[in-house]
Structure formats: C-alpha cells, structure tokens
Amino acid sequence: MPNSFIRRLEAFGPLSEEDRRSLDQVSESTWRVSVDHDLVREGDRPAACQLIMQGFAYRHRTMQDGRRQIMSFKIAGDLCDLHSVLLSQADHSITTLTPCTVASIPHSMLAEWTAERPAIARALWLASLVDAAISREWIVNVGRRTAYQRTAHLLCEVMQRLRSAGLANGRAYELPLTPMVLADALGLTPVHVSRTLQWLRREELIEFGDGILTVQNWRGLKRAGEFNPAYLHQVPVRSP
Amino acid sequence: MPNSFIRRLEAFGPLSEEDRRSLDQVSESTWRVSVDHDLVREGDRPAACQLIMQGFAYRHRTMQDGRRQIMSFKIAGDLCDLHSVLLSQADHSITTLTPCTVASIPHSMLAEWTAERPAIARALWLASLVDAAISREWIVNVGRRTAYQRTAHLLCEVMQRLRSAGLANGRAYELPLTPMVLADALGLTPVHVSRTLQWLRREELIEFGDGILTVQNWRGLKRAGEFNPAYLHQVPVRSP
DNA sequence: CGTCTAGTTGAGGGTCGTCAATAGAGGTGG
DNA sequence: CCACCTCTATTGACGACCCTCAACTAGACG
Numbered sequence: 001m002p003n004s005f006i007r008r009l010e011a012f013g014p015l016s017e018e019d020r021r022s023l024d025q026v027s028e029s030t031w032r033v034s035v036d037h038d039l040v041r042e043g044d045r046p047a048a049c050q051l052i053m054q055g056f057a058y059r060h061r062t063m064q065d066g067r068r069q070i071m072s073f074k075i076a077g078d079l080c081d082l083h084s085v086l087l088s089q090a091d092h093s094i095t096t097l098t099p100c101t102v103a104s105i106p107h108s109m110l111a112e113w114t115a116e117r118p119a120i121a122r123a124l125w126l127a128s129l130v131d132a133a134i135s136r137e138w139i140v141n142v143g144r145r146t147a148y149q150r151t152a153h154l155l156c157e158v159m160q161r162l163r164s165a166g167l168a169n170g171r172a173y174e175l176p177l178t179p180m181v182l183a184d185a186l187g188l189t190p191v192h193v194s195r196t197l198q199w200l201r202r203e204e205l206i207e208f209g210d211g212i213l214t215v216q217n218w219r220g221l222k223r224a225g226e227f228n229p230a231y232l233h234q235v236p237v238r239s240p
Numbered sequence: 241m242p243n244s245f246i247r248r249l250e251a252f253g254p255l256s257e258e259d260r261r262s263l264d265q266v267s268e269s270t271w272r273v274s275v276d277h278d279l280v281r282e283g284d285r286p287a288a289c290q291l292i293m294q295g296f297a298y299r300h301r302t303m304q305d306g307r308r309q310i311m312s313f314k315i316a317g318d319l320c321d322l323h324s325v326l327l328s329q330a331d332h333s334i335t336t337l338t339p340c341t342v343a344s345i346p347h348s349m350l351a352e353w354t355a356e357r358p359a360i361a362r363a364l365w366l367a368s369l370v371d372a373a374i375s376r377e378w379i380v381n382v383g384r385r386t387a388y389q390r391t392a393h394l395l396c397e398v399m400q401r402l403r404s405a406g407l408a409n410g411r412a413y414e415l416p417l418t419p420m421v422l423a424d425a426l427g428l429t430p431v432h433v434s435r436t437l438q439w440l441r442r443e444e445l446i447e448f449g450d451g452i453l454t455v456q457n458w459r460g461l462k463r464a465g466e467f468n469p470a471y472l473h474q475v476p477v478r479s480p
Numbered sequence: 481c482g483t484c485t486a487g488t489t490g491a492g493g494g495t496c497g498t499c500a501a502t503a504g505a506g507g508t509g510g
Numbered sequence: 511c512c513a514c515c516t517c518t519a520t521t522g523a524c525g526a527c528c529c530t531c532a533a534c535t536a537g538a539c540g
Contacts, residue, residue: 387496429497431497435496
C-alpha cells in the first residue's frame with residue numbers, strides 16, 4: 001500500500017526520488033490508534049506533528065458548557081497540526097473518528113525538510129494554505145447557509161477531497177459521519193441534522209447510513225450546497 | 241511614524257538590523273486607497289501581496305443571492321494575502337473598511353525573504369499561523385455561540401489584536417465597525433446586531449457609536465463572549 | 481434479556497430573520 | 511438656507527428556522 005502522505009504532497013508538485021525516500025521515513029514509525037483517541041489535546045505542547053496515514057480524524061474544541069465545534073476533518077495523507085512547529089501550545093484537540101494509522105513526525109524532521117528540501121517545503125506550505133482556505137470556507141458555510149445547504153456543502157467538500165486523494169472513486173464510499181459528528185461540524189444539533197439528511201434523502205440526492213454515503217445526484221447535491229470547489233485549489237477532477 | 245509591518249513581525253521574534261532594512265523597502269512603495277476599495281477581488285491572480293500599513297480592511301465572499309460573509313478583519317501591519325504566493329487564484333475578496341495606506345509586496349520579494357532571511361520567514365510563517373488560528377476560532381464563534389456571545393467575542397478579539405499591535409491603549413479607541421459590517425462578520429443580520437449591541441450597552445459593557453468603541457467593563461465583556469485569548473498566541477498583554 | 485447509546489420523529493418554544501416604519505446623518509441642488 | 515434624496519441605525523411586529531424535550535426504535539454488548 002503506497003504512502004498516502006507522499007501521494008498527497010505529490011499532488012502539489014513533483015518530488016525527486018530523494019525527496020520521496022526522505023518522506024518515506026515516516027512510514028517506519030507508524031502505529032494504530034483506536035477510535036475516539038485524542039491525538040492532540042487542547043493545551044498540549046507537542047514535540048511532533050501527527051500524520052494520518054489511514055482513517056479519519058477531526059479537529060475540534062469543546063466549550064465550558066460541553067457544546068463542541070468541529071473545525072475540520074482530516075483524512076488519510078493529512079498532516080494534522082503542522083502549526084505546532086511554531087505555535088507552542090495547541091488551541092484545540094484532534095481526535096480520531098475511526099481507528100487510524102498515525103505517524104508522528106518530530107519537529108526536527110520538519111525543520112530539516114523545510115531547510116533542505118525546497119520541494120517538500122513548498123508542498124507542505126501549499127497543504128497548509130489549502131487547509132486555511134477550507135477553514136475560511138467553513139466560516140461561510142456556518143455563517144451564511146441554511147442547515148440544508150450547509151449539510152450538502154459539507155458532504156460535497158468531503159467527497160471532493162476524498163476523490164482527489166484517490167480514496168473514493170465511485171458514487172458510494174465509506175464515510176464515518178454520524179448525525180452527532182455532522183452536527184458538531186455544522187453548528188447544528190443532531191436532531192436537526194437527522195431531519196436535514198432525511199430531506200436530502202427524500203430529494204434523492206444521497207443515500208446515507210451505516211457509514212456509507214452514496215451520492216445519487218452529484219450535480220443536484222452541488223447545487224443544493226452551492227458548492228464551488230475553487231477554494232480547494234485542486235487540479236480538476238472528473239465527476240463520477 | 242514607525243513601520244507597522246516591522247513592528248508586527250518583531251513581536252514574533254528578534255530581527256537583525258539588516259532584516260529591518262530589507263523589510264523597510266515596502267514603505268517606499270505605499271499608496272493611499274479610499275474606503276470600499278477592493279484590494280483583491282475573487283478570481284484575481286495577483287503578482288503581489290497587499291500589506292495594510294494603516295487603516296482597516298476585511299476579507300469576505302459574496303454569494304449568488306448577495307448574502308455576504310466576512311472571514312477576517314485586517315489591521316495595520318497585517319499582510320492580507322500571503323497565500324497568493326502559492327495559490328494562484330484568489331477565492332475571496334479583500335476590501336478596505338476605511339481609507340488605508342497600502343504597500344504592495346511583489347511575490348519575488350517574499351520569495352527572496354523566505355529563501356535568504358530565516359528570521360523574516362519565520363515571522364511571516366507565524367503570522368500566517370495565527371491568521372489560521374483566528375479563522376478556526378471564527379468557526380467556533382459562528383457555529384456555537386449565541387448572537388450575544390458572538391458579538392462580545394468579536395469585540396474582544398479585535399480589541400486584543402489592536403492592543404497587542406500597539407494601536408489601542410486606553411478603553412476608548414477608533415473602530416469603524418457598523419452593524420452592517422458586524423452582521424456580515426457574525427453571520428447575523430444588521431437588525432439583530434443592532435439589538436445585540438443595545439443589550440451590551442444596557443449591561444454597561446460597552447459604549448459604541450460613530451466608530452468609537454469604549455469598553456466599560458473588559459472583564460465583563462470577556463465573560464460575555466467566553467473569550468480566551470489563547471488562540472491569538474500572543475505574548476501576554478496588560479489589560480487596561 | 482436488560483441496558484446503553486444513537487438515530488429518528490413529533491410537539492412546542494426561543495432565537496433570530498423579515499418586513500415595515502421612523503429617525504437621523506450626509507450629500508446635492510434649487 | 512432649506513428641500514430632497516439616500517443610506518444607515520434603530521425599534522416593533524410577526525414569522526421561520528432551528529433547538530429542546532420527549533418518546534420510540536434499533537443495534538451493540540454484557
């Protein structure tokens with residue numbers, strides 16, 4: 001199974017054979033973590049960045065009263081917290097959504113890459129810029145779209161990211177998003193997410209259950225979410 | 241008048257005299273722009289980054305039906321769109337909120353700094369990481385806080401940033417935020433923002449009008465907004 | 481088989497949006 | 511100088527969207 005990190009970074013520009021070998025070091029120190037495991041906890045001062053090789057995770061913060069907001073989803077190939085290299089204290093937590101294969105990349109190795117491997121540095125920088133662009137898009141999503149639009153938009157985004165990462169090809173694919181998790185990502189309640197999903201099902205845009213999402217009408221789903229993938233800054237990908 | 245850009249970057253770490261001289265080049269090519277001027281327009285492919293030397297601007301996107309979401313406010317010393325160095329196409333617009341003094345920094349100069357001036361590169365990187373942290377905080381703000389909390393939180397954030405940039409010292413300072421602008425930043429309507437501001441006034445937390453914000457009760461405002469400045473990753477600043 | 485958690489659905493309520501009216505500031509022209 | 515226009519802030523009335531509470535169901539697990 002190929003290194004999903006390398007594949008991700010290569011999407012941002014060509015890497016030399018030596019670059020790839022250097023990146024492949026990370027696959028030597030991976031381990032499995034179970035679901036609901038905190039990779040980073042708010043307040044931590046980690047000495048390494050966490051890389052998702054396989055599985056899903058999410059970045060989130062919990063408030064005093066227990067309400068929670070998810071700020072992003074992380075999929076295979078995503079470096080979770082590159083910012084920890086310079087920002088000493090984590091201002092949020094990162095938790096696994098499924099069992100994951102994770103690699104821990106010491107800050108020293110990232111420093112070495114940024115100093116001596118410009119192609120890698122560039123790709124890492126680009127990845128973090130896309131990350132920031134996604135955050136901005138979420139502000140728009142939560143701030144200005146209805147529950148129906150919001151939900152459709154999020155599903156479009158995740159689907160698009162999975163496809164361009166080579167993790168989804170057809171119309172049906174594994175997506176471990178429950179109404180509870182979606183609610184925390186969309187700024188809604190699980191109850192209302194459930195209703196909204198029913199609506200999307202009634203309109204025959206999606207089938208969704210047991211962690212399997214089937215998009216029945218991609219164009220319709222995009223329209224429902226006013227989804228414009230420009231902010232993902234990817235090379236164009238065929239629609240299924 | 242000192243270069244607000246240099247002062248901002250120095251907050252992230254010491255710069256050599258030569259670094260400062262190099263940065264000060266930007267002050268040679270500044271110009272004034274009027275209020276409501278687009279520094280960047282969605283879809284642009286700029287060859288330079290825009291730096292706010294003086295004044296206020298905001299990053300935003302307008303949707304088909306005209307609804308608008310502001311994603312961040314930019315104050316003196318902020319580099320608006322560092323990401324344009326690598327992301328060719330702008331996925332949002334940046335517009336002045338007041339008349340501004342702006343410097344245009346060619347991508348080539350940024351490339352030079354990142355290649356040859358590690359202290360500057362580090363400071364720029366840090367600035368962009370704080371920027372991303374603010375975006376994430378806005379997701380939480382819009383997603384999980386009530387109008388009252390949201391408004392208080394935003395005022396706290398802007399006040400804190402202005403203070404740590406040395407742009408506000410006392411309790412009263414210039415802040416050109418109208419209910420309309422606040423609404424677009426908070427995911428609310430101007431009508432409801434107006435109501436919410438009245439509430440904050442009634443509680444004697446703030447006085448606000450004609451572009452002047454006076455914080456009467458900083459502690460109370462922080463409590464109202466559940467404001468925890470950790471995400472700004474600044475060295476601690478005295479409260480007034 | 482009982483318990484627990486999560487998904488779903490319904491009923492009712494609250495926050496915030498929409499619509500409308502008023503007032504005030506700023507600009508323009510007679 | 512004042513009429514006139516425009517734009518925005520504010521306030522009230524009403525309505526919609528989404529939340530809360532509750533009940534029911536289904537699946538996981540001991």
